[in-house]
Amino acid sequence: xxxxxxxxxxxxxxxxxxxxxIPTETVYGxxxxxxxxxxxxxxxxxxxxxxxxxxxxxxxxxxQLAELVxxxxxxxxxxxxxxxxxxxxxxLPKTTRVPDIVTSGLPSVAVRMPRHRLTLExxxxxxxxxxxxxxxxxxxxxxxxxxxxxxxxxxxxxxxxDGGPCxxxxxxxIIGWEDGVPVLYRPGGLxxxxxxxxIGSVRSNVRQVLPVAPGMLESHYAPRKxxxxxxxxxxxxxxxxxxxxxxxxxxxxxGVVCETLSERGDLIEAARNLFAAMRRLDAAEIECVLAxxxxxxxxxxxxxxxxxxxxxxxxxx
Numbered sequence: 001x002x003x004x005x006x007x008x009x010x011x012x013x014x015x016x017x018x019x020x021x022i023p024t025e026t027v028y029g030x031x032x033x034x035x036x037x038x039x040x041x042x043x044x045x046x047x048x049x050x051x052x053x054x055x056x057x058x059x060x061x062x063x064q065l066a067e068l069v070x071x072x073x074x075x076x077x078x079x080x081x082x083x084x085x086x087x088x089x090x091x092l093p094k095t096t097r098v099p100d101i102v103t104s105g106l107p108s109v110a111v112r113m114p115r116h117r118l119t120l121e122x123x124x125x126x127x128x129x130x131x132x133x134x135x136x137x138x139x140x141x142x143x144x145x146x147x148x149x150x151x152x153x154x155x156x157x158x159x160x161x162d163g164g165p166c167x168x169x170x171x172x173x174i175i176g177w178e179d180g181v182p183v184l185y186r187p188g189g190l191x192x193x194x195x196x197x198x199i200g201s202v203r204s205n206v207r208q209v210l211p212v213a214p215g216m217l218e219s220h221y222a223p224r225k226x227x228x229x230x231x232x233x234x235x236x237x238x239x240x241x242x243x244x245x246x247x248x249x250x251x252x253x254x255g256v257v258c259e260t261l262s263e264r265g266d267l268i269e270a271a272r273n274l275f276a277a278m279r280r281l282d283a284a285e286i287e288c289v290l291a292x293x294x295x296x297x298x299x300x301x302x303x304x305x306x307x308x309x310x311x312x313x314x315x316x317x
Contacts, residue, residue, distance in 0.1 A: 001153070003146055003160050007118060011125045013159050014039075019046060021135045021149045022122065023163025024058075024114040026087045026171050026189050027142040027275070028149050029132030030157065031058070037099040040131050044101075046156045049138040054104040055131040056089050056172070057111045060123035067097050068109055068129065073177055075199040082198050085115035087168050087189030091176030102131050112172055118163045134171065135160075141223055141278045141310075144169050148279065169272035170302050175202065187302040189271065206305065223282040227289040229311045235290040245281040247274075247291040247307070257284050261303075271299040274306065 002009075010020045014031065017039045022031045030047060032039040034057045044051060057068060062080055065072060069092040076090050094109035103109050111129075114120065123130065134142040135149045135157070143149045144166040149157070173188035175195065184192055184204045196202055225245075228235055232246055232253065245257040250265040252258055259277035261270035281289050291307045294300040 001150060001155050001157055001160060003150065003162050005118065005162055007122045007125055007161070010122055010159055010161050014122075014126060014130070017042075018159075019043065019157050021146070021153070021157050021160030022116075022119045022130070022132060023146070023161055023166065024116045024119055024132075025167045026114070027144055027166055027169070028135040028146065028160075028163075029058070029114075029119075029130075030135040030153070031130040031132040033126075034058075034102055034129045034131035035097060035099065036128070037101050040099060040101050043131065043133065046153065047133065047136070047138045049133065051101070052104050053138075054106055054110060055102050055133050057098070057102060057109055058119070058123060058130045058132050059111060059113055060120050061113075064129055065092075065111065068095060068111060069093055070095055073180070075182055076175075076177070078198055079175065079195065080113075083190055083194075084113040085120065086113070087115070087170070087172040088112060088195075089172040089174040089186075089188075091174060091185065108176065110174060115167075116163055118161050122161065141275050141282070142171060144272075144275050148276075167272065169275060170299065170306065173302070178203075178205070187305045189299070189302065191298040192301060193298060223278050223289060223310060225282055225286065225288055227278075227291055227307070227310050229291045229293065229307050232290055232292045239288060239290065242287045243285065245284050245286040245289050247277055247281070247289060249292060249294055257281065257286055267295065267297075267299040267303070270294065271303055274303055278310070 013020050020031050022029045089110050089112040091108050091110050098109045136152045146162045168189035170189045173190040174186040176183050182202045184202050246253050248260050252260050261273045294303045
């Protein structure tokens with residue numbers, strides 16, 4: 001694996017059908033030519049990702065949607081106008097140009113325009129869009145630095161564009177439409193309140209059994225150590241005999257390994273720090289991770305969603 005900032009080199013690998021690690025404002029992605037089924041198949045192989053979990057297609061201009069989708073609702077255009085480029089993915093009916101492997105056979109495709117200078121430059125240098133889930137083994141914590149990509153994928157990717165730490169640190173918010181009604185499929189780096197300020201009320205559908213959009217599986221974003229979520233004081237009492245780590249919002253808990261995500265109580269800062277904190281705790285000499293419940297507003301909803309999906313659920317007896 002080579003790390004660099006040369007967009008021309010990254011583009012050359014992608015034109016050859018190879019995979020490239022790319023930076024975005026949300027997390028680092030593992031990119032391939034979205035219109036080449038064989039290239040996309042490598043994403044599933046490297047990530048060990050199940051074939052029923054669809055991918056997000058990345059574009060650099062709204063004009064590219066004409067090749068990818070058959071219909072764009074007025075509400076979707078309004079959201080693009082306000083939030084693209086940015087951490088917002090839209091699920092829209094796909095054209096036959098989009099391979100079924102990208103959408104897991106679904107009739108819709110998830111598309112977004114990332115807000116990162118290097119990746120936008122890369123997309124403009126190519127004559128095809130990029131399919132790019134997070135650049136990590138399936139189900140594990142998403143990467144927010146180039147070092148995370150190297151640590152997890154090693155030599156399975158020939159080149160990674162180094163765009164520095166991710167500014168948002170959480171995956172994109174995903175919005176689709178069901179019977180003409182806007183639906184939240186995944187909370188993420190754009191607050192639902194900001195979306196509703198543009199298009200009105202959005203219905204939530206984040207717990208489908210099978211995903212209709214990326215990132216909807218119940219068990220996801222998980223560290224290797226078991227993670228328990230709830231009242232931290234109670235959890236500390238329950239795990240008093242074990243070395244534990246804690247994920248806290250703004251307070252610092254003494255006597256344990258504690259990752260405080262934002263001492264000033266800023267949910268945007270907390271979201272940006274979440275995945276890196278989970279990785280540090282995974283590497284610490286502890287047996288499990290205890291996470292508090294964050295305020296259920298703004299990006300706090302997305303933080304709670306990721307922690308819920310990462311949490312340990314014992315098997316039923």
